[in-house]
Amino acid sequence: MTSKNSDAPGPVLVPILGDQLTRNLASLRGRAKDDTVILMMEVWDEATYVKHHKQKITLIFSAMRHFAADLRDAGWQVDYIELTDAGNAGSFTGEVARAAERHSPRAIHIVEAGEWRVQQAIEEWPDKFDCEVEILPDDRFIASIAEFREWAEGRDTFRMEYFYREMRRKTGLLIENDDKPVGGQWNLDKENRKPPKGEMDAPQRPLFEPDAITRQVMELVEEKFSDHFGSLDRFEWPVTREQAEETAETFFAQRLAKFGDYQDAMVYGEDDLWHSMLSTSINLGLLDPLDLCQRAEAAYQDGKAPLNSVEGFIRQIIGWREYVRGFYWYFMPGLESDNALNAQRGLPEFYWTGETDMRCLSDSIRSTHDNAHAHHIQRLMVLGNFALLAGCNPREVQDWYLAVYADAYEWVELPNVAAMVLYADGGKLASKPYAASGNYINKMSNYCKECRYSVSKKTGEGACPFNPLYWHFMDRHRDRLEQNHRIGRIYSTWDRMGKDKQRDYLDSAEAFLDTLKPAAKGWARDD
Ligand code: FAD
Ligand code: DLZ
Numbered sequence: 001m002t003s004k005n006s007d008a009p010g011p012v013l014v015p016i017l018g019d020q021l022t023r024n025l026a027s028l029r030g031r032a033k034d035d036t037v038i039l040m041m042e043v044w045d046e047a048t049y050v051k052h053h054k055q056k057i058t059l060i061f062s063a064m065r066h067f068a069a070d071l072r073d074a075g076w077q078v079d080y081i082e083l084t085d086a087g088n089a090g091s092f093t094g095e096v097a098r099a100a101e102r103h104s105p106r107a108i109h110i111v112e113a114g115e116w117r118v119q120q121a122i123e124e125w126p127d128k129f130d131c132e133v134e135i136l137p138d139d140r141f142i143a144s145i146a147e148f149r150e151w152a153e154g155r156d157t158f159r160m161e162y163f164y165r166e167m168r169r170k171t172g173l174l175i176e177n178d179d180k181p182v183g184g185q186w187n188l189d190k191e192n193r194k195p196p197k198g199e200m201d202a203p204q205r206p207l208f209e210p211d212a213i214t215r216q217v218m219e220l221v222e223e224k225f226s227d228h229f230g231s232l233d234r235f236e237w238p239v240t241r242e243q244a245e246e247t248a249e250t251f252f253a254q255r256l257a258k259f260g261d262y263q264d265a266m267v268y269g270e271d272d273l274w275h276s277m278l279s280t281s282i283n284l285g286l287l288d289p290l291d292l293c294q295r296a297e298a299a300y301q302d303g304k305a306p307l308n309s310v311e312g313f314i315r316q317i318i319g320w321r322e323y324v325r326g327f328y329w330y331f332m333p334g335l336e337s338d339n340a341l342n343a344q345r346g347l348p349e350f351y352w353t354g355e356t357d358m359r360c361l362s363d364s365i366r367s368t369h370d371n372a373h374a375h376h377i378q379r380l381m382v383l384g385n386f387a388l389l390a391g392c393n394p395r396e397v398q399d400w401y402l403a404v405y406a407d408a409y410e411w412v413e414l415p416n417v418a419a420m421v422l423y424a425d426g427g428k429l430a431s432k433p434y435a436a437s438g439n440y441i442n443k444m445s446n447y448c449k450e451c452r453y454s455v456s457k458k459t460g461e462g463a464c465p466f467n468p469l470y471w472h473f474m475d476r477h478r479d480r481l482e483q484n485h486r487i488g489r490i491y492s493t494w495d496r497m498g499k500d501k502q503r504d505y506l507d508s509a510e511a512f513l514d515t516l517k518p519a520a521k522g523w524a525r526d527d
């Protein structure tokens with residue numbers, strides 16, 4: 001923060017970024033409407049730093065436009081820059097400079113950015129602009145960046161579980177009077193792993209027809225971003241707070257109760273299952289994460305949902321979501337270029353085309369293409385597991401995830417991909433790589449029955465590729481993983497197989513890897 005020119009006349013300029021669509025954002029709280037100009041900017045740099053899925057750009061621009069209209073209705077002055085406005089400077093800094101010319105603000109107040117890249121640019125503003133610049137903490141998160149840092153400092157390993165307990169104590173969620181967890185256990189993850197047998201006909205979440213604003217944005221996106229991945233044929237995301245609320249309401253009323261049991265289940269052609277489908281709205285700022293957790297807790301207290309569901313939901317939000325955000329800021333910069341396993345393979349082309357006979361992968365990619373969404377276990381144990389086992393280069397995998405999911409912002413995508421999925425951080429976040437053979441996917445899904453590969457066949461023609469790839473991965477990383485107390489024991493199984501069987505596995509894996517065609521350059525970023 002600098003103190004310049006703050007007595008000069010002129011309003012306070014409040015830039016609001018695309019993922020800050022929150023009515024009581026720190027930079028708006030307590031501000032007088034007649035002394036404030038809100039600036040919202042559609043800029044080329046943000047829309048193209050990776051080639052985001054068409055639905056992701058549509059979602060963000062449409063939600064921004066609706067939010068601006070909402071603010072105006074509430075009496076705020078909003079200076080809204082559309083992508084195609086004449087003179088659009090193409091970047092946040094360029095647009096703030098133009099707005100400073102128009103409004104001669106006496107100060108700029110902005111909430112810190114979600115992404116490191118954008119925050120770096122904002123931190124240059126005090127030197128660039130001739131007025132006071134105040135950068136406020138983003139208090140929509142439960143833990144501040146400083147709080148996570150304090151928790152993390154001095155630790156060699158970081159485990160979500162311990163941080164999560166702190167967040168439970170801090171929020172009082174599912175905590176008894178004596179500071180103990182409700183039900184006696186902090187984490188009911190073991191009760192979140194039912195395979196998809198029966199009960200998989202989850203009620204449909206509300207699907208929202210594009211209104212005139214969204215349709216206009218869709219046209220813009222088809223025109224300007226025609227080479228980006230994804231389809232706009234079915235755009236059904238909530239783009240306003242009211243729509244997001246409706247999605248949340250129906251989740252609590254109809255799906256929360258089974259959320260816990262089937263959190264890890266996968267069903268061919270079923271994209272939502274019992275998941276909340278709230279990440280896009282939470283990340284945009286349309287829904288408040290703490291409020292959602294309190295409502296989930298109330299459902300438990302009212303006997304409407306069991307503890308394994310409610311604890312599971314709360315854990316995803318005040319546990320994983322908060323934890324990965326803290327982890328991101330603690331390890332940036334650097335996390336984006338970690339490659340502890342020295343994985344160098346180019347991302348296979350099928351991640352972009354969906355053209356693979358591996359039914360689990362092709363279905364997860366279909367959902368990604370059609371909805372800009374795949375649920376957690378598809379992202380982790382199908383798409384991520386394959387990239388890990390095949391040794392795909394972390395930068396390419398990261399770019400893919402950042403581009404293709406409507407809820408993807410680097411602060412949440414990068415720790416999940418680099419650290420949780422790819423173990424590229426060498427194990428700071430996860431105690432072991434989430435590597436699995438076809439057996440896991442078969443147990444947790446109905447994919448395998450109709451797959452061209454046989455999940456029970458371990459090697460050779462027609463064997464499920466995950467089977468030999470699993471052992472190929474274990475074998476090539478033996479030096480590092482044998483020491484790991486959670487998976488080190490697997491090597492006694494490998495050693496007991498004998499040389500011929502091992503050779504079969506390794507040859508099968510290599511034969512399969514040789515068939516992979518790397519993606520053409522330019523899908524995720526321009527060359
Ligand atoms: P639900 O299953 O209903 O979960 C409830 C909420 O918990 C979510 O809305 C989300 O806010 C939160 N949550 C759950 N898991 C995580 C997690 N691992 N990290 C952070 N928050 C979590 N989530 C994103 O929001 N953006 C991403 O870019 C993203 N990338 C991911 C990449 C990988 C490789 C993996 C394994 C997970 C990623 N996730 C990401 C987490 C998770 O997959 C999505 O949050 C979830 O699928 C969104 O659907 P939902 O709202 O129905 O979630
Ligand atoms: C992701 C995105 C896109 C596609 N476009 C914009 C935009 O034009 N204007 C904007 O304010 N935000 C956009 N965003 C979201 C930003 O990238 C997001 O605000 C940053 O992640 C914040 O660090």
Ligand code: SF4
Pocket residue numbers: 357358359360361438439441442447448449451452453454455464465466
């Ligand atoms: Fe996926 Fe293997 Fe099952 Fe096919 S057999 S769906 S490739 S796990």
